[in-house]
Amino acid sequence: MLDVVKNLLVLLVSSSLVSNVVLSQFLGLCPFLGVSKKVNTAVGMGGAVIFVITIASGVTAVIYRFVLVTFDITYLQTIVFILVIAALVQFVEMFLKKYVPALYQALGVYLPLITTNCAVLGIALTNVQKSYGIGFSIASGLFTAVGFLIAIVILAGIREKIEYNDIPESFQGMPIVLITAGLMAIAFCGFSGLL
Amino acid sequence: MKNKNMNVFFNGLVKENPTFVLMLGMCPTLAVTTSAINGLGMGLTTTAVLVLSNVLISILRHVIPNRVRIPAFIVIVASFVTMAELLLEGFIPSLYSALGIYIPLIVVNCIILGRAESFASKNSMIPSFFDGLGMGLGFTVALTAIGMVRELLGAGELFGVPVINNVLAVLSSAIGRSEPIEYVPISIFVLAPGAFFVLAALTALQNRVKRKMQEKGQNADKIQSGCSFDCASCEDSGCAHRFVDVNAPSGSVADAAKSAQNGKEE
Numbered sequence: 001m002l003d004v005v006k007n008l009l010v011l012l013v014s015s016s017l018v019s020n021v022v023l024s025q026f027l028g029l030c031p032f033l034g035v036s037k038k039v040n041t042a043v044g045m046g047g048a049v050i051f052v053i054t055i056a057s058g059v060t061a062v063i064y065r066f067v068l069v070t071f072d073i074t075y076l077q078t079i080v081f082i083l084v085i086a087a088l089v090q091f092v093e094m095f096l097k098k099y100v101p102a103l104y105q106a107l108g109v110y111l112p113l114i115t116t117n118c119a120v121l122g123i124a125l126t127n128v129q130k131s132y133g134i135g136f137s138i139a140s141g142l143f144t145a146v147g148f149l150i151a152i153v154i155l156a157g158i159r160e161k162i163e164y165n166d167i168p169e170s171f172q173g174m175p176i177v178l179i180t181a182g183l184m185a186i187a188f189c190g191f192s193g194l195l
Numbered sequence: 196m197k198n199k200n201m202n203v204f205f206n207g208l209v210k211e212n213p214t215f216v217l218m219l220g221m222c223p224t225l226a227v228t229t230s231a232i233n234g235l236g237m238g239l240t241t242t243a244v245l246v247l248s249n250v251l252i253s254i255l256r257h258v259i260p261n262r263v264r265i266p267a268f269i270v271i272v273a274s275f276v277t278m279a280e281l282l283l284e285g286f287i288p289s290l291y292s293a294l295g296i297y298i299p300l301i302v303v304n305c306i307i308l309g310r311a312e313s314f315a316s317k318n319s320m321i322p323s324f325f326d327g328l329g330m331g332l333g334f335t336v337a338l339t340a341i342g343m344v345r346e347l348l349g350a351g352e353l354f355g356v357p358v359i360n361n362v363l364a365v366l367s368s369a370i371g372r373s374e375p376i377e378y379v380p381i382s383i384f385v386l387a388p389g390a391f392f393v394l395a396a397l398t399a400l401q402n403r404v405k406r407k408m409q410e411k412g413q414n415a416d417k418i419q420s421g422c423s424f425d426c427a428s429c430e431d432s433g434c435a436h437r438f439v440d441v442n443a444p445s446g447s448v449a450d451a452a453k454s455a456q457n458g459k460e461e
Contacts, residue, residue: 024387026226027300075281078299079273083266118222118303125296169406175399182391189386 016147017191028119042156046149048110057141060124061134200325207329213306214337220304225390234342236290238335244275249327252315268311349384
């Protein structure tokens, strides 16, 4: 029991901070750069990503374990995962719209934006690569997505301040955001001493 | 006919270069360009997948029902990606382990689905082949170039050859130093932050070129910087509307996100 808790803690630190999904693995870069203009929208996007990635890691882990491994067709994982994820996001959206309108209000509009996001597929594939069980896959999905939330909220906070700064003409827009992200990535490199 | 194919080919390679002009497929661009050889390998793998999927989709374009075309495209692309992955694992294991998870992620590279949607599903086989080849090689050239810059600054090497130290050794012996001057690599450039800095420099350059073009009254609409929200869908490049629900309630995040992207509403 203590071992499991310890492993989970290590997983939490390593997947949310040390190998942060955006800043060191470059997955989910598009929403990270696209929806980080304001803190509110960044939080909404982060929430939607947490929701989708956690569910998707669970579902893909179950499918991998009970379908792909059982029938010995693990080489089809890429095809199966991408279709499952795309269908799943649509399904989750419909479900939320009908049964959990409050949550749909908060997250719903972000969901279609991340249907085929590389972070979702990337984490599902990483879980398989590291041969996590179903429980650990869900935990790894959740923690990685929390890492995404942390990164996008920090970036949005910085971008709100940058608005008031005088930036060289060529660096306005995307370049200054990328430089900010680079500096954040340097800061996150520091976490590697934690493990 | 041949001329037209050449035009399609050079359109992808230069005029609409997916990385330098359209800014598509940024995740792999940043992740695998730690060295020139990795960039080249990734570029060529993507090219192979792009050419094959473009050809197959253009052959099947009258067979695939319009309403399920996106899932059909995804299955076709994913099949070719799986083949590429297995071939790399079997024949070039060093590249396979260097690229790792970014090989299966070629599926969600928006260059591929974008070309399938905007070119291959509307054109016949031969032009689609040249379009895939042009776009793919344009991507390859870009990745290799970025990889070369990062490798040269970050490790002092080019394709694994310690170029800078070799040059410095020749120079120092020419000026008669017994101890050759050593190049101290700026190793941050091969790490994650370096990727962001190189891309920042690239987009800044792009902004400048775009501004100069607009000052001269040329049309610079094609030049995009930044990306949309979803790796496989590309806003403004003619393929985002497929995944984003067009009928989403108004005042929704599709708008919020858009205004977030455009900025200065407040």
